[in-house]
Structure formats: C-alpha cells, structure tokens
Amino acid sequence: MLVLEVESSVEWMFVCYTEDVPENGGACVKVGEEQIAIFNFSRRGAWYATQNLCPHKQQMVLARGMIGSTGDTCEPKVACPFHKKTFSLLSGECLSGDEYQIKTYPVKVVEDRVYLGLEKGQ
Amino acid sequence: MMNVNLDPLFQKPTVVVIGNGMVGYKFCEKLLAKTAAFKLVVFGEEPRPAYDRVHLSEYFNGKTADDLSMASLDWYREKGITLHLGETIQEINRETKTIHSLNGITQSYDYLVLATGSSAFVPDVPGVEKNGVFVYRTIEDLEMIEAYARTARKGAVLGGGLLGLEAAKALIDLGLEETHVVEFATRLMPRQIDSAGSNMLFNKLQALGLKVHLNKNTRTISGEDKIKGLEFTDGSSLDVDMLVISAGIRPRDELAKLAGLETGTRGGVVVNEKMQTSDKSIFAIGECALYNGMIYGLVAPGYEMAEVVATQLCAAGEREFRGYDMSTKLKLIGVDVASFGDPFVSEPDSRAIVFEDSHKGVYKRINISNCGKYLLGGVLIGDANAYNILLQTVNNKIVLPPNPEDLILGARGGEAQAGAGVMSLPDEALICSCESVTKGMICSAVTEDGVTTVDGMKKCCKAGTGCGGCIPLVKDLINETLKANGTYIKNVVCEHFDHSRQELFDLLKINDIHTYDEALDQFGKGDGCELCKPTIASILASLWNDVIVKQQPIQDSNDRFLANIQKGGTYSVVPRIPGGEITPDKLMVIGSVAKKYGLYTKITGGQRIDMFGAHLSDLPAIWEELIAAGFESGHAYGKALRTVKSCVGSTWCRFGLHDSVSFAIEVEERYRGIRAPHKIKGGVSGCIRECAEAQSKDFGIIATEKGWNLYVGGNGGSKPQHAQLLAADIDKETCIKYLDRYLMFYIKTADALTRTATWLNKMEGGMSYLKNVIINDSLGINDELEREMQSLINNYKCEWKEVVDSPELRKRFVHFVNAPQEKDPNAKFEPMREQVKAREW
Ligand code: SRM
Ligand SMILES: Cc1cc2nc3c(=O)[nH]c(=O)nc-3n(C[C@H](O)[C@H](O)[C@H](O)COP(=O)(O)OP(=O)(O)OC[C@H]3O[C@@H](n4cnc5c(N)ncnc54)[C@H](O)[C@@H]3O)c2cc1C
Ligand code: SF4
Numbered sequence: 002m003l004v005l006e007v008e009s010s011v012e013w014m015f016v017c018y019t020e021d022v023p024e025n026g027g028a029c030v031k032v033g034e035e036q037i038a039i040f041n042f043s044r045r046g047a048w049y050a051t052q053n054l055c056p057h058k059q060q061m062v063l064a065r066g067m068i069g070s071t072g073d074t075c076e077p078k079v080a081c082p083f084h085k086k087t088f089s090l091l092s093g094e095c096l097s098g099d100e101y102q103i104k105t106y107p108v109k110v111v112e113d114r115v116y117l118g119l120e121k122g123q
Numbered sequence: 124m125m126n127v128n129l130d131p132l133f134q135k136p137t138v139v140v141i142g143n144g145m146v147g148y149k150f151c152e153k154l155l156a157k158t159a160a161f162k163l164v165v166f167g168e169e170p171r172p173a174y175d176r177v178h179l180s181e182y183f184n185g186k187t188a189d190d191l192s193m194a195s196l197d198w199y200r201e202k203g204i205t206l207h208l209g210e211t212i213q214e215i216n217r218e219t220k221t222i223h224s225l226n227g228i229t230q231s232y233d234y235l236v237l238a239t240g241s242s243a244f245v246p247d248v249p250g251v252e253k254n255g256v257f258v259y260r261t262i263e264d265l266e267m268i269e270a271y272a273r274t275a276r277k278g279a280v281l282g283g284g285l286l287g288l289e290a291a292k293a294l295i296d297l298g299l300e301e302t303h304v305v306e307f308a309t310r311l312m313p314r315q316i317d318s319a320g321s322n323m324l325f326n327k328l329q330a331l332g333l334k335v336h337l338n339k340n341t342r343t344i345s346g347e348d349k350i351k352g353l354e355f356t357d358g359s360s361l362d363v364d365m366l367v368i369s370a371g372i373r374p375r376d377e378l379a380k381l382a383g384l385e386t387g388t389r390g391g392v393v394v395n396e397k398m399q400t401s402d403k404s405i406f407a408i409g410e411c412a413l414y415n416g417m418i419y420g421l422v423a424p425g426y427e428m429a430e431v432v433a434t435q436l437c438a439a440g441e442r443e444f445r446g447y448d449m450s451t452k453l454k455l456i457g458v459d460v461a462s463f464g465d466p467f468v469s470e471p472d473s474r475a476i477v478f479e480d481s482h483k484g485v486y487k488r489i490n491i492s493n494c495g496k497y498l499l500g501g502v503l504i505g506d507a508n509a510y511n512i513l514l515q516t517v518n519n520k521i522v523l524p525p526n527p528e529d530l531i532l533g534a535r536g537g538e539a540q541a542g543a544g545v546m547s548l549p550d551e552a553l554i555c556s557c558e559s560v561t562k563g564m565i566c567s568a569v570t571e572d573g574v575t576t577v578d579g580m581k582k583c584c585k586a587g588t589g590c591g592g593c594i595p596l597v598k599d600l601i602n603e604t605l606k607a608n609g610t611y612i613k614n615v616v617c618e619h620f621d622h623s624r625q626e627l628f629d630l631l632k633i634n635d636i637h638t639y640d641e642a643l644d645q646f647g648k649g650d651g652c653e654l655c656k657p658t659i660a661s662i663l664a665s666l667w668n669d670v671i672v673k674q675q676p677i678q679d680s681n682d683r684f685l686a687n688i689q690k691g692g693t694y695s696v697v698p699r700i701p702g703g704e705i706t707p708d709k710l711m712v713i714g715s716v717a718k719k720y721g722l723y724t725k726i727t728g729g730q731r732i733d734m735f736g737a738h739l740s741d742l743p744a745i746w747e748e749l750i751a752a753g754f755e756s757g758h759a760y761g762k763a764l765r766t767v768k769s770c771v772g773s774t775w776c777r778f779g780l781h782d783s784v785s786f787a788i789e790v791e792e793r794y795r796g797i798r799a800p801h802k803i804k805g806g807v808s809g810c811i812r813e814c815a816e817a818q819s820k821d822f823g824i825i826a827t828e829k830g831w832n833l834y835v836g837g838n839g840g841s842k843p844q845h846a847q848l849l850a851a852d853i854d855k856e857t858c859i860k861y862l863d864r865y866l867m868f869y870i871k872t873a874d875a876l877t878r879t880a881t882w883l884n885k886m887e888g889g890m891s892y893l894k895n896v897i898i899n900d901s902l903g904i905n906d907e908l909e910r911e912m913q914s915l916i917n918n919y920k921c922e923w924k925e926v927v928d929s930p931e932l933r934k935r936f937v938h939f940v941n942a943p944q945e946k947d948p949n950a951k952f953e954p955m956r957e958q959v960k961a962r963e964w
C-alpha cells in the first residue's frame with residue numbers, strides 16, 4: 002500500500018474568521034464545490050473540521066450538530082441533528098455502531114483567521 | 124483431488140459440521156465452551172460466516188451484513204476452527220466416514236453434524252423462474268430484492284404466515300406504492316393464531332394499507348421474462364411488478380437422503396432425543412432435523428438441539444431434546460402479534476377468556492384449565508405487552524390470580540404490577556430461551572456480579588442476544604432485583620452527569636447556575652454531549668426563562684435555529700395562532716409570506732398553519748414579516764407549550780355552555796414560551812361533546828353547567844391515554860391556579876423527554892397523590908410553585924423577535940459562513956399538487 006506524506010501534501014486555506022463559528026458549536030464553509038463543517042470546541046480550546054455531509058441519509062447538516070465528548074479518553078464528537086448518529090471529530094469514525102466513516106481535516110487558527118488543511122491540488 | 128485428512132500432529136477426534144447457519148455456529152460456540160478435545164471443521168455454502176437470520180429484515184433498515192454477523196472470521200481463527208466458506212458438500216460416504224465438497228475437498232470425520240437448515244419452499248406454479256420473483260432467506264436474496272424494488276411499483280408476497288407478513292413489511296419499508304399479500308388459506312397466520320385473532324389482524328393490516336387477499340390459489344405467474352402479474356384459479360388476477368414467495372420452508376435433507384439416512388416423507392432428517400440420525404455418528408440439528416414428526420422453524424429450539432449434541436460429545440451428562448415451546452411474538456407492520464403455550468385448546472378441554480376491541484384493533488384470548496388454576500396458552504393481537512409474563516405463567520405453571528381476566532385487561536396501575544410480577548417467578552423459569560438463561564442466573568448476575576444494565580447482561584450471560592424478545596423481561600428483572608437489594612436506581616442524564624434531571628434542576632436552582640459550562644464544571648465531567656446539553660438548556664430555560672438563542676450551541680438542533688429541521692435540511696415556520704382563532708388579514712399575511720418564500724402550507728393537527736421548506740438563511744426575513752403583522756413564535760420546535768386547541772363554544776354553538784375560545788386563548792398566552800421536560804399541549808371544550816379533544820391533552824378543560832372540569836395527564840401520540848379528572852366544576856381563577864401548580868410541579872420533577880402522561884403514570888400514588896399536592900397542598904409547596912410560574916410568565920419574550928432585532932443573532936442563520944448569501948444547493952424540492960415537497964432521501 003502506498004503511504005502518503007501527510008504534512009507536506011497539505012495546503013492551508015483561509016476559510017473564515019473565528020467569530021463566524023459559535024463557541025462550542027459549528028458552522029459550514031464552502032470550499033470550491035465542497036461543504037466542510039468547522040467546529041470551535043472552545044471548552045477544550047480546540048478546532049476540528051469534517052465533511053458537512055451526514056453519511057446516514059446524505060444530509061448536509063453536520064455543522065448544525067451538537068458537539069461533545071465520550072468515554073474515558075474524552076473523544077470529541079459531533080451528533081447529527083437528524084437521527085443523532087455521532088462521529089469522532091478526530092478519526093471521523095461513526096461512534097454509534099454503524100459502519101460510516103466521514104472525512105476529517107486539519108484546522109489551524111492564526112490570530113482571528115481559521116485555516117483548513119486541504120490535500121494539494123484541491 | 125485435495126486431501127485435508129486428520130492432522131497427524133493432533134490426534135484429536137474430528138467433528139465436522141455441514142452448514143454454517145445460526146444453529147451450526149451456535150453448536151461450535153457451545154462445544155468449544157465445554158471442551159477443547161475435538162478438532163472442528165466447518166463447511167458453509169454461503170459466502171460469509173454465519174449471520175443472524177432472525178433479524179434479517181433489519182438489513183433493510185440500515186443494518187449491514189457485518190452488523191448481522193454472529194462472529195468474525197477472527198473468532199473462528201482464534202478458536203482454531205477450520206472454516207470453509209462457499210463450499211457446498213455434495214456427498215457423505217458413511218463407509219469411509221468422509222465427505223466431499225463440490226469444489227473437490229475431501230474431509231474425514233469422527234462425528235458429523237448436519238446443520239443444513241432449510242430453504243424457502245417454492246410451490247410448483249408455472250412462472251416462478253421469471254425475473255422479479257424472489258424468496259426471502261439469505262442476505263443475497265435481500266440484496267436482489269432491494270435492487271429490483273427500486274424500479275418496482277407494486278409488489279406481492281405469496282404466503283400470509285409469519286415470514287410472509289415479515290416480507291410484506293420489508294416491501295412496504297422499501298417504499299413500494301402497493302404491497303399485496305396472497306394467502307391460500309381462508310385466514311392469516313393459520314398456524315399460530317385462532318380465527319378471531321386472524322380476523323382482527325386482517326382488519327388491522329388492511330387499515331394500515333396492506334392489501335390482503337385470502338382464499339387465493341395461484342394458477343400461474345404471468346409475464347414474458349419479467350413477472351407482470353398473478354393469475355388465480357378463481358379467474359381473478361393481480362398486476363404486480365415483483366413477487367416474494369414465502370410459502371413455508373423445506374428442510375435441506377438432500378445429503379442425508381443420498382447417504383441413506385432416514386428422512387421424513389415431507390422432508391427432514393429423522394433424529395431421536397439425542398439428535399442422532401439413523402447413523403449413530405451423524406447428528407442433525409436446527410431446521411433440517413425432524414424430531415417426533417416435527418420441524419422446529421425457530422431458532423431457540425435449534426439452539427437447544429445444539430446444546431444437546433455438544434453435551435453428549437463431551438460426555439458431560441445426559442441432556443435430551445424433549446420438544447419445544449413454539450410461542451412467538453413479532454411486530455408486524457406496527458401490529459403486535461403473539462401466541463404462546465397452546466393457542467388453540469378450547470372447550471371442553473379448557474375455558475377461554477376473550478377481550479376484543481375492534482375499534483382499537485386489539486384481540487386477546489387466554490385459555491385456562493377447567494379447574495381455573497392454570498394458564499394453558501393464548502393469542503394476543505394489537506397489544507402484546509403482557510406476552511412475556513403470560514408465557515412465563517404458562518411455562519412455570521404459576522397458579523392464576525382469582526380474577527385471571529386482569530391478565531389481559533390490565534389491573535389499574537398495570538405497569539407496576541407487571542414489573543413486580545416477574546419477581547414471583549421461580550428461579551428456574553427460563554427467561555431467555557435462545558440462550559437458556561434462567562431467572563436465577565439473571566438475578567445472581569445482578570447481585571453477585573454487579574450487572575445493572577441490559578447491555579451488561581448481554582455480555583455477562585448472553586441473555587437477550589438471540590431473538591431479543593426477552594429484553595423487556597430482563598430489564599424488569601434487573602430493576603426489581605436492584606430494588607429488592609435496596610439499591611436506588613438512579614436515572615442519570617448521561618455519562619457526563621451522575622444526576623437525574625430532577626436533581627440537576629434543584630442543584631442549578633440552589634446554586635444559581637445560569638450557563639451550561641458552569642453546570643458542567645461544578646456537577647459534571649468531560650465535555651458534555653447531545654443528551655445533557657439540551658436537558659440542561661431546558662432546565663435553565665425553565666428556571667430563568669432567559670431567551671433561548673443566547674445559549675444557542677447547547678440547544679437541540681430545532682431550538683438552536685428556532686424551527687423544526689426537515690428532510691433536506693430546510694425548516695418549518697409555525698406562528699402562534701392562539702386557540703386556533705385567526706383574522707382574515709392575518710391569514711392573508713401567511714399566504715403572502717408563504718408565496719414569497721416558496722413555502723408549502725398545511726393546516727396542522729394543532730389548529731394552526733405550518734409553512735414548510737424555508738431555507739436557514741430566509742428564516743429571519745420570514746419572521747420579520749410575520750412579526751410586523753402581529754404574529755409571534757409558535758414554539759413548534761421547542762419542548763414548550765404548543766397549542767391550546769379550542770372548539771367554537773358558546774359564542775356560536777347551540778350547545779356551548781361557556782366561551783371556550785376566549786379561555787383557550789387566555790391559557791395559551793399565559794403559558795406560551797415556557798420550557799418544560801417535553802412539549803405541553805392543552806385543549807378547551809365548550810361542553811361535554813368535547814370537540815376540542817381536550818381529554819387527549821396534557822391538560823384539558825371542559826365547560827360544565829357550573830364551571831369547568833380540569834383534566835390532566837392526557838396524551839395522543841404513539842401511546843394514547845385519556846387525561847384524568849383533577850377537579851370538577853371549578854371557576855376560571857381556580858382552574859388557572861391549579862394549572863400553574865400542576866405545570867410547574869411537572870417542570871420541576873419530570874425526567875427529560877417525559878410527557879405529563881408518563882410522568883403521572885410513574886408517580887408513586889398516581890392521581891390521588893397529585894390531587895393531594897395540587898389541591899390540598901400536601902407538600903406545602905404551592906405558594907412557591909405559583910410564584911415560580913408567575914416569574915416565568917413575566918419573563919416571556921418572543922424569541923424570534925429577539926433574533927429579528929439583533930444583527931448579531933441574525934448572522935447565525937446562514938448555511939455557509941463564508942458565502943452567507945448562498946443557499947444550500949443540496950436542499951431540493953419536487954412539485955406536488957400545486958405546491959412543493961422535500962426531495963426523498
Ligand atoms: C405539523 C404537525 C403535523 C401536521 O401536519 O398536522 C406535527 C409535526 C411533527 N410532530 Fe407532531 N405534529 C403535529 C401535531 C401532533 C399531534 C396532534 C395535536 O397536537 O393535537 C400529536 C398528538 C398529540 C400529543 O402530542 O399528545 C402529535 C404527536 C407527536 C409526537 C408524539 C408525542 C408522544 O407523546 O408520543 C411526536 C414525537 C415527539 O415529540 O417526540 C411528534 C413530533 C413531530 C415532529 C416535530 C417530528 C420532528 O421531530 O420532526 C413533526 C415536525 C414537523 C415540522 O417540521 O414542523 N408529534 N403531533 C402537527 C403540528 C401541530 C402544531 O400546530 O403545532
Ligand atoms: C426472514 C426470517 C425471519 C425469521 N424470524 C425468526 C424469528 O423471529 N424467530 C425465530 O425463532 N426464528 C426466525 N426465523 C427462523 C430462523 O432463522 C431459523 O430457525 C434458523 O436460522 C435456523 O438455523 P439453522 O442453522 O438450522 O439453518 P440456517 O440458518 O438456514 O443455516 C443453514 C446453513 O447451512 C448451509 N448449507 C445447507 N446445505 C449445505 C451443504 N450441503 N453444504 C454446505 N452448507 C450447506 C446453508 O447455506 C445455510 O447457510 C426466521 C427466518 C427468516 C428467513
Ligand atoms: S405523525 Fe409522524 S410523520 Fe406525521 S408529522 Fe408527526 S412525526 Fe411527522
């Protein structure tokens with residue numbers, strides 16, 4: 002299997018300002034034709050990003066989901082507003098026992114600007 | 124030819140299992156749990172390891188093949204089982220004690236276990252080979268049905284038995300416009316339920332949109348390559364695009380027959396009570412085995428057969444198969460159906476008690492021994508809540524109470540009784556028949572091993588992991604044992620808070636907590652989740668009645684955007700129309716707003732108007748226009764007061780005793796916006812004819828000659844319940860005073876997402892206790908309740924107005940924060956009857 006160099010293949014893209022994303026909540030940004038959900042997990046001082054599409058019923062809503070954590074390791078997660086399926090904000094794995102996997106993206110905040118790490122060429 | 128003979132290093136005797144279905148798998152598990160003395164080799168014809176066929180239909184509800192799998196390939200590897208998948212055995216040579224597979228594998232055995240199950244029985248009707256004709260047995264069958272159903276409009280199922288009705292449900296779930304069931308007999312499920320029960324089921328299924336044809340003998344399946352319809356011997360016909368045949372099962376005994384083992388005339392490998400076939404070193408278990416002239420088409424008896432063989436092989440004592448109880452319960456298309464014990468015995472061998480409510484579609488029959496002491500069996504249609512306890516009563520020969528009719532009519536406070544009833548079972552009562560778990564084992568898992576949840580019980584002793592039918596009973600047993608041990612069963616909110624909602628309510632109030640983060644820091648752990656956030660949001664709102672949008676991200680998604688989210692991600696808009704009264708001018712405003720924003724409009728069941736399909740970014744503008752015209756939020760999205768329905772009352776109606784519309788408006792405006800553990804609905808009727816359906820609401824007010832009657836704790840929804848009388852012939856002021864107290868008491872003490880009906884059902888002492896609190900002030904809290912309610916009322920603000928007036932808050936109502944003027948391109952509509960609807964997902 003081919004293992005890709007992650008760091009060097011990432012390109013940082015400015016997508017919005019920190020104040021655009023509510024504290025402990027999410028917002029959706031448009032990158033080309035893609036919709037990406039960005040989460041401002043201010044309680045943990047962390048930012049996360051995933052695809053906006055909930056794989057369950059193909060709904061563009063994850064940014065409107067509620068975030069939180071689960072388990073002893075406090076795995077950060079988001080719950081889809083439609084049927085409350087939850088997904089890890091770290092791995093994109095579905096935590097409610099289904100086989101879904103969503104994309105996650107690295108996020109970087111510099112001053113009041115939010116950047117998304119996208120694969121080069123996107 | 125490949126030869127996988129006895130491994131020379133391991134001189135263990137070899138047990139070969141043919142068939143890797145549910146029972147074949149269970150046999151491996153059971154044998155290995157008892158001994159490591161054998162080498163196990165398994166051949167399965169299907170491409171994947173054994174999976175849960177009982178829950179096959181859940182494949183259509185999103186379960187994957189992996190979800191249904193009984194054990195992973197790793198499990199077989201770890202246990203040292205040699206598993207050959209996709210290998211059909213075609214011959215058994217009893218002389219050389221070897222078997223041969225279609226692909227050329229030869230394997231010798233010391234003991235052979237046939238677990239070949241059965242296949243769907245396909246009757247000899249011309250045309251069964253046509254495209255669009257299926258059976259319902261394997262995951263592959265379901266994949267083919269699912270693919271074909273995408274282009275089909277009308278489907279039929281041949282066979283109105285247990286499996287046929289399950290298949291019909293699957294077709295409905297797959298979205299076919301029409302689903303038919305064709306049955307040869309004169310009634311449905313003739314093998315499980317009596318004819319009165321069948322009739323009730325028939326009516327109920329028809330009412331639910333399933334088209335049932337009885338007494339139909341199919342002559343031929345018409346169509347060229349593809350099925351086009353069915354033609355019956357009575358000359359009638361039915362056009363369909365697809366057909367699922369579910370006319371029974373045929374045991375797979377072809378190998379056994381070929382090998383000269385004794386088989387039944389109507390199929391099945393003949394076995395004795397040790398599950399031995401006519402060859403002592405060959406066993407047959409599961410649906411291929413014919414014991415005492417009977418094929419057991421259920422999984423629990425199959426598991427018992429597996430246990431019998433495993434016990435014998437490791438010589439761990441005698442265990443014999445003694446026949447099996449064929450009781451079943453299933454949920455068919457929203458109708459409970461159960462039969463237990465002997466459903467058919469009748470006079471003069473027994474007496475029957477029958478309860479029939481054709482209005483609700485409920486039929487219950489219990490058969491009682493002539494001496495009146497024992498329950499022999501029965502049938503339940505439409506409401507099978509009592510199934511588990513009735514089955515236990517039969518199986519354990521429990522002596523009946525003096526009024527056995529209570530068993531099906533439900534004595535008052537029936538739920539509490541059913542819960543306590545389980546404790547009266549003997550320790551050896553079999554609770555989970557799939558896994559042979561007794562009451563004693565469950566109780567000791569609770570007492571000795573500290574198991575407190577159903578999931579824990581599944582891990583600990585496997586109870587509830589088979590067909591799942593015993594889960595309610597397991598839950599009751601866990602709770603009752605905990606109670607008996609003096610353990611306080613705590614209803615905690617979630618993993619982040621070790622408190623019940625009521626405790627949190629008190630804690631947040633006493634400690635003057637106003638934000639979620641403060642609550643989490645002081646009383647919780649971790650970062651919260653989708654369970655505790657909305658619960659606390661609702662408590663904070665009930666305590667301080669602060670504007671909901673201030674704490675947006677902890678609100679449930681609907682409260683976060685002050686609208687109900689719908690398919691496709693758009694929202695609905697419901698302005699308050701108190702009491703259902705609206706002026707022509709306001710009607711026109713709704714019309715013009717809906718037109719301007721392209722919204723679908725509908726009169727709701729709550730006497731107001733819902734506008735569907737609003738884009739997130741249009742919501743503030745829509746509300747701005749509505750508010751300007753004098754509307755306010757209807758809180759259709761909140762756990763809050765919804766509507767107070769009214770009938771026209773004395774202003775126009777010739778029977779009206781008082782002005783119900785004015786009273787409904789007054790009450791609706793009084794409690795609007797107040798947050799509660801669940802939504803609250805009310806109704807006011809002008810006389811006992813009850814046109815406002817007030818008795819189906821959380822509170823209902825009905826005019827009497829002398830004043831008003833106040834009813835509380837009613838509910839529509841999935842478990843309808845009539846409200847109960849709290850006070851009679853009271854005046855308006857008293858009525859409002861009692862309502863203030865009642866609602867505030869509910870808000871403070873109910874669990875999250877519990878309607879008033881459920882709250883009242885669970886309340887110890889029930890209605891008489893509530894009356895004592897509300898009317899006689901038995902807790903001495905009424906002044907406080909009234910004060911708290913008044914402060915909530917005083918703090919009311921229309922939350923949509925707050926948003927419309929605040930540029931800060933309006934900013935949150937966009938789909939893309941980096942392209943606020945763009946709408947979500949994925950929210951799509953389709954035309955329907957001059958309006959639009961959301962695109963199917
Ligand atoms: C619009 C409406 C149906 C209609 O077209 O008529 C409706 C629509 C919904 N109902 Fe309802 N209910 C509507 C009247 C009712 C009624 C009849 C009534 O109020 O008289 C009932 C039975 C009465 C009762 O509640 O006791 C009713 C019992 C439910 C229930 C079951 C509650 C229960 O206790 O079992 C739910 C589910 C829930 O709340 O958990 C529900 C949930 C819903 C939700 C919110 C489902 C959801 O989460 O998306 C629907 C939202 C639609 C939307 O997007 O706006 N709806 N729903 C009705 C709105 C009335 C209104 O003006 O506010
Ligand atoms: C849709 C559906 C719903 C059901 N619902 C219920 C329910 O609610 N409750 C209940 O108790 N029961 C239910 N059942 C019945 C239950 O699934 C069966 O009783 C159970 O699966 C029987 O297990 P088994 O191992 O004997 O047979 P199977 O599960 O059929 O397994 C037999 C296996 O042997 C394989 N095989 C056959 N011949 C050969 C060969 N020559 N070589 C190699 N492999 C071979 C077959 O391919 C199959 O994989 C349901 C069945 C269906 C289809
Ligand atoms: S009954 Fe069901 S489908 Fe109809 S509106 Fe209510 S929740 Fe939606």
Ligand code: FES
Nearest residue numbers: 055057058081084
């Ligand atoms: S659409 Fe996301 S959970 Fe169903």
